[in-house]
Amino acid sequence: MSLINGKEISEKIKDEIASRVREHTASGGKVPHLAAIIVGNDPASETYVSHKVKACERVGFRSTLVRIDENAEEQELLEKVSEINQDDDIDGLIVQLPLPGHMSEEKVIETISYKKDVDGFHPVNVGRMAIGLPAYLPATPFGIMELLRRSGIKTKGKHCVILGRSNIVGKPMSLLMSRKAEPGNCTVTICHSSTVDIPGTCRTADIIIAAMGTPGFLKADMVKEGAVVIDVGITRVKSDKTKSGWKLTGDVDFENVAPKCSHITPVPGGVGPMTIVSLLENTLMAAGRKIYT
Amino acid sequence: MSLINGKEISEKIKDEIASRVREHTASGGKVPHLAAIIVGNDPASETYVSHKVKACERVGFRSTLVRIDENAEEQELLEKVSEINQDDDIDGLIVQLPLPGHMSEEKVIETISYKKDVDGFHPVNVGRMAIGLPAYLPATPFGIMELLRRSGIKTKGKHCVILGRSNIVGKPMSLLMSRKAEPGNCTVTICHSSTVDIPGTCRTADIIIAAMGTPGFLKADMVKEGAVVIDVGITRVKSDKTKSGWKLTGDVDFENVAPKCSHITPVPGGVGPMTIVSLLENTLMAAGRKIYT
Numbered sequence: 001m002s003l004i005n006g007k008e009i010s011e012k013i014k015d016e017i018a019s020r021v022r023e024h025t026a027s028g029g030k031v032p033h034l035a036a037i038i039v040g041n042d043p044a045s046e047t048y049v050s051h052k053v054k055a056c057e058r059v060g061f062r063s064t065l066v067r068i069d070e071n072a073e074e075q076e077l078l079e080k081v082s083e084i085n086q087d088d089d090i091d092g093l094i095v096q097l098p099l100p101g102h103m104s105e106e107k108v109i110e111t112i113s114y115k116k117d118v119d120g121f122h123p124v125n126v127g128r129m130a131i132g133l134p135a136y137l138p139a140t141p142f143g144i145m146e147l148l149r150r151s152g153i154k155t156k157g158k159h160c161v162i163l164g165r166s167n168i169v170g171k172p173m174s175l176l177m178s179r180k181a182e183p184g185n186c187t188v189t190i191c192h193s194s195t196v197d198i199p200g201t202c203r204t205a206d207i208i209i210a211a212m213g214t215p216g217f218l219k220a221d222m223v224k225e226g227a228v229v230i231d232v233g234i235t236r237v238k239s240d241k242t243k244s245g246w247k248l249t250g251d252v253d254f255e256n257v258a259p260k261c262s263h264i265t266p267v268p269g270g271v272g273p274m275t276i277v278s279l280l281e282n283t284l285m286a287a288g289r290k291i292y293t
Numbered sequence: 294m295s296l297i298n299g300k301e302i303s304e305k306i307k308d309e310i311a312s313r314v315r316e317h318t319a320s321g322g323k324v325p326h327l328a329a330i331i332v333g334n335d336p337a338s339e340t341y342v343s344h345k346v347k348a349c350e351r352v353g354f355r356s357t358l359v360r361i362d363e364n365a366e367e368q369e370l371l372e373k374v375s376e377i378n379q380d381d382d383i384d385g386l387i388v389q390l391p392l393p394g395h396m397s398e399e400k401v402i403e404t405i406s407y408k409k410d411v412d413g414f415h416p417v418n419v420g421r422m423a424i425g426l427p428a429y430l431p432a433t434p435f436g437i438m439e440l441l442r443r444s445g446i447k448t449k450g451k452h453c454v455i456l457g458r459s460n461i462v463g464k465p466m467s468l469l470m471s472r473k474a475e476p477g478n479c480t481v482t483i484c485h486s487s488t489v490d491i492p493g494t495c496r497t498a499d500i501i502i503a504a505m506g507t508p509g510f511l512k513a514d515m516v517k518e519g520a521v522v523i524d525v526g527i528t529r530v531k532s533d534k535t536k537s538g539w540k541l542t543g544d545v546d547f548e549n550v551a552p553k554c555s556h557i558t559p560v561p562g563g564v565g566p567m568t569i570v571s572l573l574e575n576t577l578m579a580a581g582r583k584i585y586t
Binding site: 106122123124125126127128130131132133156157159165167171174175178179180185186187188189190191192194195196201 | 399415416417418419420421423424425426449450452458460464467468471472473478479480481482483484485487488489494
């Protein structure tokens with residue numbers, strides 16, 4: 001069994017990005033610049049955004065954090081987005097989700113210029129990804145593709161079962177894993193809450209991508225010997241074994257599933273650290289005008 | 294075995310559309326107006342476009358056919374598209390594909406305003422469909438969803454196997470059949486040229502959507518008793534049984550597969566007639582500003 005060390009791989013990619021940024025700026029290039037908007041003071045959102053800002057610093061990007069009051073009108077947020085869309089110095093823009101209930105996430109996402117949409121949530125980027133054109137890929141699927149590539153896992157002709165059909169993980173994963181590319185070229189089955197026999201379906205899988213958000217859902221008897229298991233779940237559950245009284249738990253019963261796998265990602269330290277790396281890679285591409293001029 | 298009569302269903306829908314148009318215009322509403330651009334004189338393209346124009350007449354739409362010379366510059370086509378984008382009287386615009394080799398289909402599709410893109414090929418419509426927002430659906434998948442709905446086929450929890458991963462059929466079908474809706478809510482498996490065991494996979498399917506473009510590919514021993522089979526294939530093959538010396542053949546070995554099915558579409562007269570209906574439905578929605586204002 002080989003552990004896919006997402007923490008280590010993500011640090012290696014950050015080193016690579018940092019070195020590309022140094023080379024680029026040494027030859028007179030512009031420093032990549034990410035803007036993040038946070039609305040309100042949700043502690044989880046604060047944590048996520050501060051990690052993103054720190055990651056920018058780590059690789060030599062410039063970052064700008066814009067704070068908007070929780071009780072502000074939606075219009076204020078939309079105007080700020082439009083202003084950043086126009087700002088030639090800013091290459092990428094993200095708006096931390098979720099937003100307060102009186103603001104439409106759909107409207108905000110569609111207002112972000114697709115050329116700066118480094119979260120890959122804008123319909124233009126989703127659509128271009130779907131039809132196989134270059135696009136900013138959403139963070140988690142992009143990170144998983146990188147994990148597979150850098151772990152040297154051959155995917156062509158394999159049966160990949162995806163648990164979950166969310167817009168940010170399940171659906172894009174099914175498009176990426178079935179497309180004519182490496183990694184890719186899998187026969188893909190997408191399962192969800194209406195699937196009748198998830199255990200039986202999983203037992204036929206060479207690769208399982210678990211993204212249900214149900215802690216410990218994937219049990220050992222649902223996994224065939226030698227399978228590759230990618231655990232996207234990350235739920236905070238009570239624990240009497242940690243100082244904080246909480247621990248992060250994936251969708252996979254890791255202890256019992258791991259011995260059967262050829263490769264498996266742990267939680268934490270698997271898929272999680274890759275998501276910020278995806279954001280950095282998208283921002284670097286945006287700065288270099290690699291996808292859109 | 295129940296034959297899904299696409300010809301009959303499509304005529305019924307055209308009647309419904311015609312009656313909605315009559316009501317709408319009787320109360321002072323605007324006549325829906327579709328513009329079609331054809332480049333060059335390819336006989337197949339001529340046939341397709343003339344069918345679309347005739348269908349518009351049949352339901353009371355206005356249609357405008359624009360001809361562009363095969364040797365024209367790409368710029369001439371793009372300018373025509375932009376001009377129609379600006380024309381408030383025209384609700385929907387299609388450009389008949391394929392285009393001559395010196396013109397970029399991607400560029401042309403992206404130049405069409407997504408608000409008039411009644412073929413559903415623009416990345417904005419593909420992306421919105423993917424994330425479950427209202428959008429113009431591509432003709433064939435839209436038509437298949439209508440066939441399933443109107444045939445009263447229950448899809449929830451069923452295993453749907455899709456053969457083919459094209460942008461215009463396989464990929465959108467996988468998104469539509471897996472989404473939380475009726476029809477939909479299927480466990481979806483997408484197969485393609487890299488799939489190792491297509492026969493074995495098909496034998497586990499409750500619903501098979503065959504869109505490989507390989508005449509007679511799906512044999513009786515690949516289909517389980519009681520399955521629903523949708524045949525998207527339409528290939529012209531030589532025949533000594535027809536006056537013309539040709540016949541249209543689907544991806545399904547109909548004669549031997551049909552007796553095992555609960556429902557099956559014939560070729561011709563199954564999926565085919567539904568594609569023009571989808572175009573009419575999208576144009577009607579465009580005229581009514583149902584999706585975009």
